[in-house]
Amino acid sequence: MKTVDLLVIGGGINGAGIAQCAAAAGYSVLLLEKETIAGQTSANSSKLIHGGLRYLESGQLPLVRKSLAERKALLKLAPSLVNPIPFYIPVYDNSRRSPWAIRAGLSLYAMLSDFDALGQFKSVPAVYWSKIKGLKLSGLKAVYQYWDAQTDDMLLTQAVIKNARSLGADVIEYADCTNIEHKQGHCVVRYQYAGTEQKIEALAVVNAAGPWVNQVLDTVFPPIASLPIEWVQGSHLLLDIPANDGIIYLESCFDKRVIFVMPWKGKTLIGTTETILSSLTAKPSVTAEEVEYLLGIYRHYFSCFGDLASLKSRVVDSFCGVRVLPKLTGSAFDRPRDTVHQIQPSHPNLLSLYGGKLTTYRTTANEVCEWLEGTIGKRQNLADFEQLFLD
Structure with a gap:
């Protein structure tokens, strides 16, 4: 039986980074x-590499600081995949967040970035507000501009996988893990590939299956407890409307959430929602309620592009992703967004990841590799992870 040091289950950004x-x-x-x-x-x-300005409201300062450091690193390591982009925050007479609150948040954001060049922000003079094409000007009190970054999330993940392969990692698609037997000091993993059952011994296993993390844990023997989670769907709509040159950060007119209006391939992308799902038995799809929600907010601020029916006719694409959040009381909007690492004493060679952010995948990878070194020992380095460029 073939043996590897590490078997990773899941080919999303976290699995790729690990x-x-x-x-x-x-x-x-x-x-x-x-x-x-x-x-x-x-x-x-949402295809953003960002600190998460809104996480300041729920007190997630360590996550914001970590995310801003990763934003800086990815702009350097993946310049063809991660690009700085201006963000604009319009503040109206009836906005829940006042100009002084926005300014205070942006000041803290800049401080947590260690006053990086992208930490700079400014108040946009009223004479320039009309340059945000179509934005409602009635009742507008202030517009703030700050910086974050945008990426193609799929291309970024594929670039990480390409680099991992160049370093010797073996990556198999269409391979479904069916059983993980945890033994003394290693695991035996069975998986289906090309119609046959394969078996491999791994000194350590990382379960990075994202929304399916607990389904993977259901295959473990001896049985292992899983964490209670909720699946939260985030949906986006692509409108056949010419994009602005930056991202508009909008307060929902329906609740306290925020959404982004973003340029994407010359068109306008709006998102995201936070819809709790009862199961993952079917492929996630954008709901009618989510379409009404996103278009309703967009029309509230960009009514010049027509009524709801007109906007629906401009939807040329839609997509949704499902993320894992801890099962807690309160709205999904306020839940912690940091990654949870689950390791149980009864299964010391198995680590499961819950949640996490696209922006902080490198931090997660480093933390997992620290666990790996402590679990199975150190190896001879092939490259400096902190200096690996992506293209």
């Missing part, structure tokens, strides 16, 4: 993806 980091550290790595690389959540995000 495979890349572990391969750079000299570990033999096999990654199994049941469909295609970046075929689910990691291709259906």
Whole structure:
């Protein structure tokens, strides 16, 4: 039976980053993806590499600081995939967040970025407000401009996988894990590939299956407890409307959430929603309620582009991704967004990841590799993970 140091289950951005980091550290790595690389959540995000300005409201300062540091790193390591882009925050007479609150938040955001060049923000003079094409000017009190970054999430994940492979990682698509037997000091993993059952021994296993993390845990023997989670769907609509030159950060007119109006391939992308799903038995799809929600907010601020029916006729594409959030009381909007690492003493060679952000995938990978070193020992480094360029 073939043996590897690390077996990773899941070919989204977290699984890809872990495979890349572990391969750079000299570990033999096999990654199994049941469909295609970046075929689910990691291709259906808001496509932002950002600190998460709104996370300041829920006190997630360590996550924001970490995310801003990763934004800086990815702009350097993946310049063809991650690009700085201006964000605009319009503040109206009836906005829940006042101009002083926005300014205070942006000041803290700049401080948490260690006053990086992208941490700069400004108040946009009223004479320039009309340059945001179509934006409602009635009742507008202030517009603030700051910086974050945008990426093609699928291409970024694929680039990470490409780099991991160049470092020796083996990546198999359409490989469905069916059983993980945790033994003393290693695991035996069975998976279906090309119509046959394959078996491999792994000194350590990382379950990075995203929304299917608990389904993978259901295959573990001896049985292992899983964390209570909720599946939260985030949907986006692509409108056949010429894009502005930056991203508009809008307060929902229906609730306290915010959405983004973004340029995407010359058109206008709007998102996202936070719809709690009862199951993952069917492929997620954008609901009629989500369409009404997103278009309703967009029309509230951009009424010049027509009524709701007219806007629906301009929807040329839609997509949705599902993320995992801890099962807590309160709205999904306020839930913690950091990654949870689950390791149980009864199964010391198995680690499961819950949640996480596209922006912080490298931090997650480093943390997992620290666990890997403590679990199975150190290997001879092949490359410096912190200096690996992506293209």
